Each structure stands twice: as C-alpha cells, then as structure tokens.
Amino acid sequence: MDAFYAAVEVRENPELAGKPLLIGGRGRRSVVSTASYEARAFGCHSAQPMAVALRRCPQAVVVPPRHDLYVEVSRELFGIFRDFTPLVEGLSLDEAFLDLTGSERLHGAAREVAEAIRARVRVELRLTCSVGVAANKFVAKIASDIQKPDGLTEVPAGSEAEFLAPLPIRKLWGVGPKTRARLEPLGVQKIGEHTVEEDLVGREALESMLMRLALRLADRLAHAELEGRCVTLKIRDNTFRTQTRQRTLGQPTRLAREIHKEACALLDAVEVEGRAFRLIGVGVSHFGEAAATQLDLLAELEGDATQPAPDRQKEEALQSVLTSVRDRFGGSGLFIGRASERSDEKD
Amino acid sequence: MQFEIDQAQFLSALALAQTVADRRSTMPVLANVLLRAEGEHVACSATDMMIAVTERVPAKVKKAGALTLGVRHLHGVVRTLPTGSLEMKRLDNHWAQILASRSEFKLMGMPDTDFPELPDPGKTKFTTIEAASLRQLVLRTLFSVSSDEARVNLNGALLECDGREATMVSTDGHRLTKFSTALTGPELDRGIIIPRKGLLELKRVLERFDGDCELAIADEHLHVRDEALALSIKLSSVNFPPYEQVIPQKHERVAIALRSELVAALRSVEVMAPEKTATVRVQLDPGSLALTADNPDAGVAHQELPVEYDGAPLVAGFNAHYLLDALDAMESERVRLEFQGELDPCVLRPVDGPEFLAVVMPMRI
Numbered sequence: 001m002d003a004f005y006a007a008v009e010v011r012e013n014p015e016l017a018g019k020p021l022l023i024g025g026r027g028r029r030s031v032v033s034t035a036s037y038e039a040r041a042f043g044c045h046s047a048q049p050m051a052v053a054l055r056r057c058p059q060a061v062v063v064p065p066r067h068d069l070y071v072e073v074s075r076e077l078f079g080i081f082r083d084f085t086p087l088v089e090g091l092s093l094d095e096a097f098l099d100l101t102g103s104e105r106l107h108g109a110a111r112e113v114a115e116a117i118r119a120r121v122r123v124e125l126r127l128t129c130s131v132g133v134a135a136n137k138f139v140a141k142i143a144s145d146i147q148k149p150d151g152l153t154e155v156p157a158g159s160e161a162e163f164l165a166p167l168p169i170r171k172l173w174g175v176g177p178k179t180r181a182r183l184e185p186l187g188v189q190k191i192g193e194h195t196v197e198e199d200l201v202g203r204e205a206l207e208s209m210l211m212r213l214a215l216r217l218a219d220r221l222a223h224a225e226l227e228g229r230c231v232t233l234k235i236r237d238n239t240f241r242t243q244t245r246q247r248t249l250g251q252p253t254r255l256a257r258e259i260h261k262e263a264c265a266l267l268d269a270v271e272v273e274g275r276a277f278r279l280i281g282v283g284v285s286h287f288g289e290a291a292a293t294q295l296d297l298l299a300e301l302e303g304d305a306t307q308p309a310p311d312r313q314k315e316e317a318l319q320s321v322l323t324s325v326r327d328r329f330g331g332s333g334l335f336i337g338r339a340s341e342r343s344d345e346k347d
Numbered sequence: 348m349q350f351e352i353d354q355a356q357f358l359s360a361l362a363l364a365q366t367v368a369d370r371r372s373t374m375p376v377l378a379n380v381l382l383r384a385e386g387e388h389v390a391c392s393a394t395d396m397m398i399a400v401t402e403r404v405p406a407k408v409k410k411a412g413a414l415t416l417g418v419r420h421l422h423g424v425v426r427t428l429p430t431g432s433l434e435m436k437r438l439d440n441h442w443a444q445i446l447a448s449r450s451e452f453k454l455m456g457m458p459d460t461d462f463p464e465l466p467d468p469g470k471t472k473f474t475t476i477e478a479a480s481l482r483q484l485v486l487r488t489l490f491s492v493s494s495d496e497a498r499v500n501l502n503g504a505l506l507e508c509d510g511r512e513a514t515m516v517s518t519d520g521h522r523l524t525k526f527s528t529a530l531t532g533p534e535l536d537r538g539i540i541i542p543r544k545g546l547l548e549l550k551r552v553l554e555r556f557d558g559d560c561e562l563a564i565a566d567e568h569l570h571v572r573d574e575a576l577a578l579s580i581k582l583s584s585v586n587f588p589p590y591e592q593v594i595p596q597k598h599e600r601v602a603i604a605l606r607s608e609l610v611a612a613l614r615s616v617e618v619m620a621p622e623k624t625a626t627v628r629v630q631l632d633p634g635s636l637a638l639t640a641d642n643p644d645a646g647v648a649h650q651e652l653p654v655e656y657d658g659a660p661l662v663a664g665f666n667a668h669y670l671l672d673a674l675d676a677m678e679s680e681r682v683r684l685e686f687q688g689e690l691d692p693c694v695l696r697p698v699d700g701p702e703f704l705a706v707v708m709p710m711r712i
Binding site: 229248249251286292293294295296297298301 | 520521522589621708
C-alpha cells in the first residue's frame with residue numbers, strides 16, 4: 001500500500017487530502033509511523049523522530065495513529081488477496097507476497113491479477129497500492145517499489161539480472177545504510193556487479209543457500225581428497241548476532257547431500273522465524289579420522305565384498321560426477337535441485 | 348445379530364484383530380473388525396489385504412448376523428467393561444449396542460458386505476505341524492529381515508521345507524541368519540517369502556496355539572489355523588538372493604567363546620560405541636578376544652575375554668548390535684566364531700546347538 005496509514009487517514013477525513021501528513025504521536029520522543037507523499041517532499045520519512053520531521057515541515061498535520069482502524073483495513077485488504085490465491089504471505093499490515101503459481105487458468109496471467117487487485121483496492125478500499133510482478137519474492141519486492149505510488153512493475157522471468165543491474169544497491173531489500181556503507185567503498189554500487197548480498201529470510205531460503213554452499217564445499221573436499229567428520233554451521237543475522245553450531249558424524253563425509261542434511265539439522269537449533277540473516281556458512285573439519293563403513297554382504301554376489309553399502313556407493317558416484325562436471329563447466333554446470341531456487345543470484 | 352459373549356475372550360480376539368487392521372488405508376472398512384455371529388461362535392476377522400486373521404470366540408448367539416465396527420473403538424470400549432458376560436446387538440443402520448451390567452454403548456458400524464472377502468484356503472490340504480517349531484523359525488531369523496524399503500527383495504524371510512525339515516533365512520544386506528529345524532510340514536518345491544509384517548503377525552498367532560496347528564501354502568498365501576484361530580499371509584513374489592553363495596565356505600581362524608561372556612562383554616562396550624554405527628573393534632589373539640569401542644564424543648571402552656584360539660592375530664570392526672542379535676538368537680553355552688580376513692564376513696554358530704548360523708559383514712575401520 002502507498003503511505004498506508006496516511007492514506008487511510010485521508011480516506012476517513014477527506015479534508016486532509018493534499019496536505020503534508022505525519023502519522024505518529026506528538027510527544028517529545030515520538031517517531032513518525034508514516035509520512036504522506038506530500039510530507040515526504042519535505043524530507044520527512046517513517047522512523048524519523050517527530051521533532052525532526054516537524055522541523056523540516058512545520059506546516060504538517062500530525063495525526064495520532066489509530067491502529068485498530070488500520071488492522072481492520074488490512075483485514076479487508078488481505079481478504080481481497082485471498083480471493084486470488086490461498087498462498088498469501090503477509091510481511092506487514094499493508095504488504096504481502098502472493099504466490100500465483102498454478103492459478104493462471106482461474107485468474108489469468110500474474111499481471112492481470114495484479115491489475116485486478118489494484119482495481120478492487122481502488123474501488124472497495126478507496127486506497128492505492130503498488131505491485132511488483134516477478135518470478136520470485138525478492139525481485140517482486142524490489143519491483144513493487146519502482147513505480148510507487150500507484151504503480152505496477154513486471155519483471156519477466158529471465159530478465160531479473162537485467163532489471164537489477166542498473167539499480168542502486170540501496171534499492172536492494174535488506175541492504176540498509178550500514179551494508180551500503182560497507183559495499184560502496186568496495187566499489188560495489190550496482191547490483192549487477194556483485195553477487196547479490198541480500199539478507200536471507202525464512203527457512204527455505206536458508207536451506208537452498210546451504211545447498212549451494214554444500215555443493216561448493218564438496219567440490220573443494222573432493223579436490224583436496226579429504227573427508228571430514230564434523231560439520232559446522234555459522235550464521236549471522238542483521239543485528240550482527242553470530243551463532244555457530246556443529247555436530248560430529250558417525251562417519252566422515254565429503255558428499256554435498258550429507259553436508260547439506262547435517263547443516264539443515266543444525267539450523268533446527270537456530271531461531272529462524274522473524275530474523276533476517278546476512279551471513280551463512282558451512283564448514284567441514286576433523287579430517288582423515290578412521291572411517292567405519294559397514295560393508296555389504298550381498299555385494300559379494302557381484303564379486304566385490306569390500307564395497308560400502310549400495311546406497312552410499314551411489315551417493316559417492318553421484319558426488320564424483322557432480323564435482324567433475326562442475327569443474328569443467330563451472331558452478332552452474334550441474335547442481336542439486338534445491339540450489340537453483342534462487343535464480344536472482346549470479347555466480 | 349445379537350449375542351452374549353465373555354468380555355475377556357472377546358477382548359483378546361479384538362486385540363489380535365487390532366494388530367492386523369489398517370487404520371491408514373484408503374479403504375476405511377479395513378480399520379474395522381468383522382463380527383459374524385453364527386451357531387455357537389462369533390468370528391472376529393480383520394485384514395489389511397495382505398494379512399487376514401479370524402478368531403472364533405464362543406458365544407450365546409441369540410440371532411445370527413454380521414456387522415463391521417471400528418476395531419480401535421470397540422477394543423477400547425470392551426477393555427473398560429467388567430469381566431463376565433456382555434451383550435451385543437445390531438440396531439438399524441449398522442449401529443451396534445453393547446450392554447454390560449450398568450453400561451450401555453452405541454457404536455457406529457458399516458455393513459458387513461463392505462468388508463473385503465478373506466483369502467479362502469478352499470480344498471487345500473493342510474498338514475499338522477508343531478506350532479512351536481514354526482515359531483522358533485520366525486523368532487530366530489526375524490531380527491535380520493530388512494526394513495529398508497529400498498531393498499524390497501530383503502523385506503521378507505525365505506522359508507524352505509522338504510516335508511521333514513524347514514529352513515528360514517533372512518538378510519538385510521549387512522548380515523544373514525539361517526535356522527533349520529525338524530518340521531513335518533508341507534513339501535515345497537521352492538522357497539516362499541513371508542513379508543516382514545506377516546512374520547510379526549505369525550509370531551503373535553503361533554504363540555496362541557496350544558501344541559499343534561495346521562499349515563498350508565496355496566495360491567500365494569500361507570495359512571495357519573487351529574479350531575479357533577486362522578491366519579492368512581499373502582506371500583511376497585520377489586526373488587530372494589542366492590543366499591548359499593554368501594555363506595563363507597572356508598575360514599582361516601576359528602575361535603570358541605562362552606556365549607554369555609561374549610554377550611556381556613559386547614553389551615558393556617556397546618555403551619561407549621558411536622550411536623549410529625555401534626562400531627566395536629574386535630581383536631583376536633591366541634587365547635584372548637578383546638573388544639574396544641572408541642567414541643570420539645564420549646570415551647573408550649575395552650573388554651577382554653578368554654577364548655579357545657591359537658591362530659594368527661586379527662583385528663576387524665563390527666556393528667555390536669549385529670553380533671548381539673545373532674548371539675541372542677542362540678541358546679548354546681558355547682559359540683563358534685569363524686573369521687577369514689579383516690574385510691571378510693564372520694560366521695557365528697552354536698557349538699553343539701541346533702542348526703543355526705549367522706553371517707555378519709564387518710565394518711571398515
């Protein structure tokens with residue numbers, strides 16, 4: 001939604017239309033919840049101390065927030081979303097991801113759904129909103145910001161990199177002033193110049209990132225001819241709280257899938273809900289210790305009793321093919337399904 | 348349908364039916380027990396389409412008839428009722444009423460016509476066997492049947508019978524167990540494979556038979572029964588591996604140990620062994636066998652026991668559970684351990700015991 005709280009207040013009290021509006025308390029330590037577009041023109045923005053905002057725009061009308069009202073409008077808004085898909089992931093009262101996968105036959109292409117939602121929001125809620133249409137949440141979120149207010153931006157699948165490359169890095173979801181301050185001195189100012197460094201949110205995103213890392217790690221272990229018995233997970237959130245978790249395996253490994261499985265199990269010990277992560281890493285250590293491998297009795301029927309059990313044998317064969325293809329064609333030559341989910345990233 | 352029945356006998360039949368009934372099936376009626384009152388009995392039947400069990404419980408039948416009821420609820424209700432007689436009656440629309448002293452229950456059932464037809468041995472000739480012998484075959488081999496769904500051909504045990512002696516073999520790919528015993532059973536021209544779940548049920552049912560029972564193998568089913576109780580198991584059609592080929596014929600090293608001593612030593616080092624692999628290091632020297640479990644996360648355990656052995660030293664790794672399972676399936680006082688090399692299978696046999704052998708593949712340590 002565009003300047004949600006402010007827009008709702010204007011709707012309830014049309015006299016406010018066109019005036020610079022600050023939603024927030026009047027106290028000395030109050031903070032601006034929302035600034036209307038008119039107020040933004042004066043340099044006001046949300047999360048700004050009210051005193052600062054009023055200094056920049058003394059004529060602004062300050063309206064105390066009416067949270068219950070916004071919740072009510074939000075409920076109506078989400079009701080509209082759910083008419084199009086059951087897969088609605090709310091980010092806040094006025095923002096949500098809608099997964100339209102498979103709903104084309106019912107409601108038409110994603111862009112048409114976006115138009116329909118915008119029309120219904122306009123008519124039923126008398127508010128405006130901005131929509132981003134893309135193949136993944138991260139790009140959709142950025143796209144929704146491009147033509148605010150009251151806009152629609154579609155990023156066709158496959159053109160994500162093209163779309164992102166010219167944007168200033170501050171547009172990246174999760175890149176705040178701090179990250180920007182660190183990236184800009186490095187010459188990183190444009191997204192396309194660097195592997196995307198957005199914060200990871202949600203278990204799914206973390207797990208697919210772990211798969212990418214596990215794959216690379218497995219390649220390195222294969223080259224070094226090492227197997228490790230200890231898998232370590234290191235994770236740092238956007239408040240710079242760092243956690244490491246490790247566990248020792250029954251037998252050493254260099255298999256991407258095993259490393260990934262262990263790393264995901266370690267992730268269970270980390271509170272993931274409601275946090276955004278800026279760093280995640282996987283390591284393998286305790287190399288070269290005795291590998292106790294159960295031998296297979298029936299392998300004898302094929303003439304070789306000293307082979308490990310067939311499932312692990314297959315897994316090892318798979319890993320060696322993976323590694324050799326990746327050596328020849330690069331990291332994107334061949335990978336395990338889950339690692340490809342983040343198509344917004346360039347290697 | 349209306350009958351009076353003894354609570355304890357009814358409960359026991361329902362308990363057995365409950366182990367067979369399938370609550371997770373897409374056919375809801377498979378979660379039910381079929382009750383058929385006829386003559387002087389009520390027959391309680393349950394099936395999951397692979398296994399079928401029927402127990403006839405003596406009853407005073409006032410009105411013949413049949414009905415199916417959810418076995419979990421019925422069992423739960425009957426269990427709470429006082430011992431002695433209870434009365435059951437079929438009401439309209441497949442409802443059942445149960446009355447016992449001052450209790451009344453009404454259970455919602457389904458028509459008996461919805462219940463699948465149970466495998467019928469028909470005119471197949473049954474042979475009388477000693478129930479305990481067949482039960483021994485199951486008990487001594489069940490533990491090494493594979494439960495790994497990826498190895499379907501190992502998800503059952505092989506039964507061979509020449510009319511005088513029967514042999515049961517199971518393997519999960521890591522170890523193999525074989526047990527033979529006298530059984531004047533049917534003469535089979537080839538081995539049959541009894542699936543794992545069927546073996547578990549067979550074990551339960553055979554326990555209830557007093558002395559002899561009847562056995563028949565026909566139409567891809569194994570049937571066992573006595574006057575009151577009948578079990579049918581659908582046999583598996585997979586190919587069991589040619590197990591004779593993996594039983595080592597030669598061995599360089601033979602050690603004889605006291606079974607109870609070896610079991611005690613294994614149990615004590617197993618505590619320290621890595622949980623997942625249960626690896627123990629077995630070291631054989633003239634006159635002694637040493638067991639070591641080394642767990643980098645927990646500590647080290649070491650046990651030595653005297654054995655009859657005068658060959659060359661050997662060190663090999665084994666899963667302690669596999670050795671213990673095999674030793675627990677024996678009764679003899681002494682056990683014979685046959686080794687070849689450190690990566691070759693170990694064969695365990697009772698000394699002066701029945702025809703039992705266990706092959707256990709080592710671990711590479």
